[in-house]
Amino acid sequence: MAADTRPALAxxxxNAEVVVDRATIDAGIKQMAVEIHRDYAGSVPVYLTIMHGGLPFAAQLAMELGALGLDLEFDYLHATRYRGQTTGSDLVWKHRPATPLAGRRVILADDILDEGHTLAAVRDWCRSEGAADVRIAALSTKDHDRCVPGISADYVAVTVPDRYVFGYGMDYHEQGRNLPDIYALKD
Incomplete structure:
Protein backbone atom coordinates (compact mmCIF):
# COMPACT_ATOMS: atom_id res chain seq x y z
CA MET A 1 0.00 0.00 0.00
CA ALA A 2 1.49 3.37 -0.96
CA ALA A 3 2.29 5.74 1.90
CA ASP A 4 -0.04 8.43 0.58
CA THR A 5 -3.08 6.11 0.54
CA ARG A 6 -2.64 4.61 4.02
CA PRO A 7 -4.79 5.77 6.90
CA ALA A 8 -2.73 8.18 8.98
CA LEU A 9 -0.98 6.74 12.03
CA ALA A 10 -1.68 10.01 13.86
CA ASN A 15 -8.46 6.97 18.46
CA ALA A 16 -6.40 4.50 20.51
CA GLU A 17 -5.32 3.88 24.06
CA VAL A 18 -2.21 2.31 25.54
CA VAL A 19 -3.20 -1.18 26.69
CA VAL A 20 0.31 -2.39 27.63
CA ASP A 21 3.07 0.06 28.51
CA ARG A 22 6.79 -0.42 27.87
CA ALA A 23 7.64 -1.19 31.50
CA THR A 24 5.10 -4.05 31.53
CA ILE A 25 6.43 -5.35 28.21
CA ASP A 26 10.02 -5.27 29.50
CA ALA A 27 9.07 -7.13 32.70
CA GLY A 28 7.14 -9.76 30.72
CA ILE A 29 10.05 -10.38 28.37
CA LYS A 30 12.50 -10.69 31.28
CA GLN A 31 10.26 -13.30 32.94
CA MET A 32 9.84 -15.14 29.64
CA ALA A 33 13.63 -15.27 29.24
CA VAL A 34 13.99 -16.93 32.65
CA GLU A 35 11.48 -19.62 31.63
CA ILE A 36 13.12 -20.24 28.23
CA HIS A 37 16.59 -20.35 29.78
CA ARG A 38 15.38 -23.00 32.22
CA ASP A 39 13.80 -25.09 29.44
CA TYR A 40 16.76 -24.85 27.02
CA ALA A 41 19.71 -25.05 29.43
CA GLY A 42 22.52 -27.05 27.84
CA SER A 43 21.27 -26.67 24.27
CA VAL A 44 21.62 -24.16 21.44
CA PRO A 45 18.19 -23.81 19.85
CA VAL A 46 17.49 -22.40 16.41
CA TYR A 47 15.90 -19.03 17.12
CA LEU A 48 13.60 -18.07 14.27
CA THR A 49 12.35 -14.50 14.20
CA ILE A 50 9.12 -14.09 12.29
CA MET A 51 9.37 -10.92 10.21
CA HIS A 52 8.46 -8.11 10.33
CA GLY A 53 6.40 -7.93 13.47
CA GLY A 54 8.53 -10.25 15.56
CA LEU A 55 11.73 -8.25 15.07
CA PRO A 56 11.57 -5.77 18.02
CA PHE A 57 10.39 -8.44 20.46
CA ALA A 58 12.78 -11.14 19.21
CA ALA A 59 15.75 -8.81 19.52
CA GLN A 60 14.94 -7.86 23.11
CA LEU A 61 14.21 -11.46 24.11
CA ALA A 62 17.46 -12.66 22.50
CA MET A 63 19.46 -10.12 24.51
CA GLU A 64 17.75 -11.19 27.74
CA LEU A 65 18.53 -14.83 26.93
CA GLY A 66 22.15 -13.94 26.18
CA ALA A 67 22.42 -12.11 29.51
CA LEU A 68 21.32 -15.36 31.17
CA GLY A 69 23.96 -17.33 29.25
CA LEU A 70 21.79 -19.10 26.66
CA ASP A 71 23.36 -19.19 23.20
CA LEU A 72 21.08 -19.15 20.15
CA GLU A 73 21.54 -19.94 16.47
CA PHE A 74 19.78 -17.11 14.63
CA ASP A 75 17.74 -17.27 11.46
CA TYR A 76 14.49 -15.77 10.32
CA LEU A 77 11.45 -16.38 8.22
CA HIS A 78 8.89 -14.19 6.63
CA ALA A 79 5.40 -15.59 6.29
CA THR A 80 2.36 -13.36 6.32
CA ARG A 81 -1.38 -13.42 5.97
CA TYR A 82 -1.94 -9.68 6.37
CA ARG A 83 0.22 -7.91 3.76
CA GLY A 84 -0.61 -4.47 5.19
CA GLN A 85 -4.28 -5.20 5.75
CA THR A 86 -6.13 -5.53 9.05
CA THR A 87 -7.54 -8.99 8.32
CA GLY A 88 -5.74 -12.14 7.24
CA SER A 89 -5.95 -14.16 4.05
CA ASP A 90 -3.90 -17.05 2.62
CA LEU A 91 -0.39 -17.62 3.95
CA VAL A 92 2.36 -16.16 1.76
CA TRP A 93 5.97 -17.27 2.28
CA LYS A 94 8.43 -14.46 1.55
CA HIS A 95 11.53 -16.14 3.06
CA ARG A 96 12.16 -19.56 4.58
CA PRO A 97 15.05 -20.16 6.98
CA ALA A 98 18.35 -21.38 5.51
CA THR A 99 19.35 -23.19 8.71
CA PRO A 100 18.64 -26.94 8.57
CA LEU A 101 16.04 -27.80 11.22
CA ALA A 102 16.30 -31.61 11.19
CA GLY A 103 16.82 -32.85 14.73
CA ARG A 104 17.00 -29.31 16.14
CA ARG A 105 15.05 -27.58 18.87
CA VAL A 106 13.36 -24.48 17.45
CA ILE A 107 11.98 -21.35 19.09
CA LEU A 108 9.61 -19.26 16.97
CA ALA A 109 9.63 -15.62 18.12
CA ASP A 110 6.67 -13.51 17.00
CA ASP A 111 4.83 -10.38 18.05
CA ILE A 112 1.35 -11.83 18.58
CA LEU A 113 -0.62 -15.02 18.65
CA ASP A 114 -4.10 -13.91 17.64
CA GLU A 115 -6.07 -16.80 16.14
CA GLY A 116 -2.86 -18.65 15.28
CA HIS A 117 -3.28 -19.44 11.59
CA THR A 118 0.16 -18.11 10.63
CA LEU A 119 1.97 -19.59 13.63
CA ALA A 120 0.27 -22.97 13.17
CA ALA A 121 1.38 -23.10 9.52
CA VAL A 122 4.93 -22.06 10.40
CA ARG A 123 5.13 -24.54 13.30
CA ASP A 124 3.86 -27.33 11.05
CA TRP A 125 6.40 -26.42 8.36
CA CYS A 126 9.23 -26.58 10.94
CA ARG A 127 8.02 -30.01 12.01
CA SER A 128 7.88 -31.15 8.37
CA GLU A 129 11.53 -30.06 8.08
CA GLY A 130 12.37 -32.51 10.88
CA ALA A 131 12.60 -30.17 13.88
CA ALA A 132 12.78 -32.22 17.07
CA ASP A 133 10.85 -29.65 19.09
CA VAL A 134 9.11 -26.41 18.09
CA ARG A 135 8.01 -23.91 20.71
CA ILE A 136 6.39 -20.51 20.31
CA ALA A 137 7.53 -17.39 22.16
CA ALA A 138 4.95 -14.65 21.58
CA LEU A 139 5.21 -11.12 22.87
CA SER A 140 1.43 -11.09 23.21
CA THR A 141 -1.66 -13.20 22.96
CA LYS A 142 -5.18 -11.92 22.45
CA ASP A 143 -7.77 -12.53 25.14
CA HIS A 144 -10.32 -14.67 23.25
CA ASP A 145 -11.17 -18.30 22.55
CA ARG A 146 -10.91 -18.33 18.72
CA CYS A 147 -7.46 -19.92 18.33
CA VAL A 148 -6.83 -22.61 15.78
CA PRO A 149 -7.23 -25.97 17.58
CA GLY A 150 -3.90 -27.22 18.90
CA ILE A 151 -2.06 -23.89 18.78
CA SER A 152 -0.93 -21.90 21.78
CA ALA A 153 2.14 -19.97 22.80
CA ASP A 154 4.57 -21.78 25.06
CA TYR A 155 5.93 -18.47 26.36
CA VAL A 156 3.96 -15.20 26.55
CA ALA A 157 5.03 -11.80 27.84
CA VAL A 158 1.64 -10.02 27.89
CA THR A 159 -2.04 -10.49 27.08
CA VAL A 160 -3.86 -7.89 25.00
CA PRO A 161 -7.59 -7.25 24.62
CA ASP A 162 -9.54 -8.69 21.71
CA ARG A 163 -9.29 -5.48 19.68
CA TYR A 164 -7.09 -4.22 16.87
CA VAL A 165 -3.68 -3.68 18.49
CA PHE A 166 -0.51 -2.07 17.18
CA GLY A 167 2.91 -0.97 18.40
CA TYR A 168 5.96 -2.91 19.57
CA GLY A 169 6.21 -4.84 16.30
CA MET A 170 2.52 -4.91 15.44
CA ASP A 171 1.47 -2.54 12.69
CA TYR A 172 -1.35 -0.26 11.74
CA HIS A 173 -1.29 -0.43 7.91
CA GLU A 174 2.49 -1.07 7.99
CA GLN A 175 3.04 1.86 10.38
CA GLY A 176 3.77 2.15 14.09
CA ARG A 177 5.78 -1.05 14.55
CA ASN A 178 8.44 0.94 16.42
CA LEU A 179 6.06 2.44 18.98
CA PRO A 180 7.37 1.42 22.44
CA ASP A 181 3.91 0.66 23.89
CA ILE A 182 1.03 -1.50 22.65
CA TYR A 183 -2.08 0.41 21.62
CA ALA A 184 -5.64 -0.73 20.91
CA LEU A 185 -8.12 1.13 18.74
CA LYS A 186 -11.09 2.37 20.77
CA ASP A 187 -13.67 1.47 18.14
Whole structure:
Protein backbone atom coordinates (compact mmCIF):
# COMPACT_ATOMS: atom_id res chain seq x y z
CA MET A 1 0.00 0.00 0.00
CA ALA A 2 1.49 3.37 -0.96
CA ALA A 3 2.29 5.74 1.90
CA ASP A 4 -0.04 8.43 0.58
CA THR A 5 -3.08 6.11 0.54
CA ARG A 6 -2.64 4.61 4.02
CA PRO A 7 -4.79 5.77 6.90
CA ALA A 8 -2.73 8.18 8.98
CA LEU A 9 -0.98 6.74 12.03
CA ALA A 10 -1.68 10.01 13.86
CA UNK A 11 -5.42 9.45 13.35
CA UNK A 12 -5.15 5.91 14.70
CA UNK A 13 -3.21 7.12 17.75
CA UNK A 14 -5.88 9.77 18.39
CA ASN A 15 -8.46 6.97 18.46
CA ALA A 16 -6.40 4.50 20.51
CA GLU A 17 -5.32 3.88 24.06
CA VAL A 18 -2.21 2.31 25.54
CA VAL A 19 -3.20 -1.18 26.69
CA VAL A 20 0.31 -2.39 27.63
CA ASP A 21 3.07 0.06 28.51
CA ARG A 22 6.79 -0.42 27.87
CA ALA A 23 7.64 -1.19 31.50
CA THR A 24 5.10 -4.05 31.53
CA ILE A 25 6.43 -5.35 28.21
CA ASP A 26 10.02 -5.27 29.50
CA ALA A 27 9.07 -7.13 32.70
CA GLY A 28 7.14 -9.76 30.72
CA ILE A 29 10.05 -10.38 28.37
CA LYS A 30 12.50 -10.69 31.28
CA GLN A 31 10.26 -13.30 32.94
CA MET A 32 9.84 -15.14 29.64
CA ALA A 33 13.63 -15.27 29.24
CA VAL A 34 13.99 -16.93 32.65
CA GLU A 35 11.48 -19.62 31.63
CA ILE A 36 13.12 -20.24 28.23
CA HIS A 37 16.59 -20.35 29.78
CA ARG A 38 15.38 -23.00 32.22
CA ASP A 39 13.80 -25.09 29.44
CA TYR A 40 16.76 -24.85 27.02
CA ALA A 41 19.71 -25.05 29.43
CA GLY A 42 22.52 -27.05 27.84
CA SER A 43 21.27 -26.67 24.27
CA VAL A 44 21.62 -24.16 21.44
CA PRO A 45 18.19 -23.81 19.85
CA VAL A 46 17.49 -22.40 16.41
CA TYR A 47 15.90 -19.03 17.12
CA LEU A 48 13.60 -18.07 14.27
CA THR A 49 12.35 -14.50 14.20
CA ILE A 50 9.12 -14.09 12.29
CA MET A 51 9.37 -10.92 10.21
CA HIS A 52 8.46 -8.11 10.33
CA GLY A 53 6.40 -7.93 13.47
CA GLY A 54 8.53 -10.25 15.56
CA LEU A 55 11.73 -8.25 15.07
CA PRO A 56 11.57 -5.77 18.02
CA PHE A 57 10.39 -8.44 20.46
CA ALA A 58 12.78 -11.14 19.21
CA ALA A 59 15.75 -8.81 19.52
CA GLN A 60 14.94 -7.86 23.11
CA LEU A 61 14.21 -11.46 24.11
CA ALA A 62 17.46 -12.66 22.50
CA MET A 63 19.46 -10.12 24.51
CA GLU A 64 17.75 -11.19 27.74
CA LEU A 65 18.53 -14.83 26.93
CA GLY A 66 22.15 -13.94 26.18
CA ALA A 67 22.42 -12.11 29.51
CA LEU A 68 21.32 -15.36 31.17
CA GLY A 69 23.96 -17.33 29.25
CA LEU A 70 21.79 -19.10 26.66
CA ASP A 71 23.36 -19.19 23.20
CA LEU A 72 21.08 -19.15 20.15
CA GLU A 73 21.54 -19.94 16.47
CA PHE A 74 19.78 -17.11 14.63
CA ASP A 75 17.74 -17.27 11.46
CA TYR A 76 14.49 -15.77 10.32
CA LEU A 77 11.45 -16.38 8.22
CA HIS A 78 8.89 -14.19 6.63
CA ALA A 79 5.40 -15.59 6.29
CA THR A 80 2.36 -13.36 6.32
CA ARG A 81 -1.38 -13.42 5.97
CA TYR A 82 -1.94 -9.68 6.37
CA ARG A 83 0.22 -7.91 3.76
CA GLY A 84 -0.61 -4.47 5.19
CA GLN A 85 -4.28 -5.20 5.75
CA THR A 86 -6.13 -5.53 9.05
CA THR A 87 -7.54 -8.99 8.32
CA GLY A 88 -5.74 -12.14 7.24
CA SER A 89 -5.95 -14.16 4.05
CA ASP A 90 -3.90 -17.05 2.62
CA LEU A 91 -0.39 -17.62 3.95
CA VAL A 92 2.36 -16.16 1.76
CA TRP A 93 5.97 -17.27 2.28
CA LYS A 94 8.43 -14.46 1.55
CA HIS A 95 11.53 -16.14 3.06
CA ARG A 96 12.16 -19.56 4.58
CA PRO A 97 15.05 -20.16 6.98
CA ALA A 98 18.35 -21.38 5.51
CA THR A 99 19.35 -23.19 8.71
CA PRO A 100 18.64 -26.94 8.57
CA LEU A 101 16.04 -27.80 11.22
CA ALA A 102 16.30 -31.61 11.19
CA GLY A 103 16.82 -32.85 14.73
CA ARG A 104 17.00 -29.31 16.14
CA ARG A 105 15.05 -27.58 18.87
CA VAL A 106 13.36 -24.48 17.45
CA ILE A 107 11.98 -21.35 19.09
CA LEU A 108 9.61 -19.26 16.97
CA ALA A 109 9.63 -15.62 18.12
CA ASP A 110 6.67 -13.51 17.00
CA ASP A 111 4.83 -10.38 18.05
CA ILE A 112 1.35 -11.83 18.58
CA LEU A 113 -0.62 -15.02 18.65
CA ASP A 114 -4.10 -13.91 17.64
CA GLU A 115 -6.07 -16.80 16.14
CA GLY A 116 -2.86 -18.65 15.28
CA HIS A 117 -3.28 -19.44 11.59
CA THR A 118 0.16 -18.11 10.63
CA LEU A 119 1.97 -19.59 13.63
CA ALA A 120 0.27 -22.97 13.17
CA ALA A 121 1.38 -23.10 9.52
CA VAL A 122 4.93 -22.06 10.40
CA ARG A 123 5.13 -24.54 13.30
CA ASP A 124 3.86 -27.33 11.05
CA TRP A 125 6.40 -26.42 8.36
CA CYS A 126 9.23 -26.58 10.94
CA ARG A 127 8.02 -30.01 12.01
CA SER A 128 7.88 -31.15 8.37
CA GLU A 129 11.53 -30.06 8.08
CA GLY A 130 12.37 -32.51 10.88
CA ALA A 131 12.60 -30.17 13.88
CA ALA A 132 12.78 -32.22 17.07
CA ASP A 133 10.85 -29.65 19.09
CA VAL A 134 9.11 -26.41 18.09
CA ARG A 135 8.01 -23.91 20.71
CA ILE A 136 6.39 -20.51 20.31
CA ALA A 137 7.53 -17.39 22.16
CA ALA A 138 4.95 -14.65 21.58
CA LEU A 139 5.21 -11.12 22.87
CA SER A 140 1.43 -11.09 23.21
CA THR A 141 -1.66 -13.20 22.96
CA LYS A 142 -5.18 -11.92 22.45
CA ASP A 143 -7.77 -12.53 25.14
CA HIS A 144 -10.32 -14.67 23.25
CA ASP A 145 -11.17 -18.30 22.55
CA ARG A 146 -10.91 -18.33 18.72
CA CYS A 147 -7.46 -19.92 18.33
CA VAL A 148 -6.83 -22.61 15.78
CA PRO A 149 -7.23 -25.97 17.58
CA GLY A 150 -3.90 -27.22 18.90
CA ILE A 151 -2.06 -23.89 18.78
CA SER A 152 -0.93 -21.90 21.78
CA ALA A 153 2.14 -19.97 22.80
CA ASP A 154 4.57 -21.78 25.06
CA TYR A 155 5.93 -18.47 26.36
CA VAL A 156 3.96 -15.20 26.55
CA ALA A 157 5.03 -11.80 27.84
CA VAL A 158 1.64 -10.02 27.89
CA THR A 159 -2.04 -10.49 27.08
CA VAL A 160 -3.86 -7.89 25.00
CA PRO A 161 -7.59 -7.25 24.62
CA ASP A 162 -9.54 -8.69 21.71
CA ARG A 163 -9.29 -5.48 19.68
CA TYR A 164 -7.09 -4.22 16.87
CA VAL A 165 -3.68 -3.68 18.49
CA PHE A 166 -0.51 -2.07 17.18
CA GLY A 167 2.91 -0.97 18.40
CA TYR A 168 5.96 -2.91 19.57
CA GLY A 169 6.21 -4.84 16.30
CA MET A 170 2.52 -4.91 15.44
CA ASP A 171 1.47 -2.54 12.69
CA TYR A 172 -1.35 -0.26 11.74
CA HIS A 173 -1.29 -0.43 7.91
CA GLU A 174 2.49 -1.07 7.99
CA GLN A 175 3.04 1.86 10.38
CA GLY A 176 3.77 2.15 14.09
CA ARG A 177 5.78 -1.05 14.55
CA ASN A 178 8.44 0.94 16.42
CA LEU A 179 6.06 2.44 18.98
CA PRO A 180 7.37 1.42 22.44
CA ASP A 181 3.91 0.66 23.89
CA ILE A 182 1.03 -1.50 22.65
CA TYR A 183 -2.08 0.41 21.62
CA ALA A 184 -5.64 -0.73 20.91
CA LEU A 185 -8.12 1.13 18.74
CA LYS A 186 -11.09 2.37 20.77
CA ASP A 187 -13.67 1.47 18.14
Missing amino acids: DALA
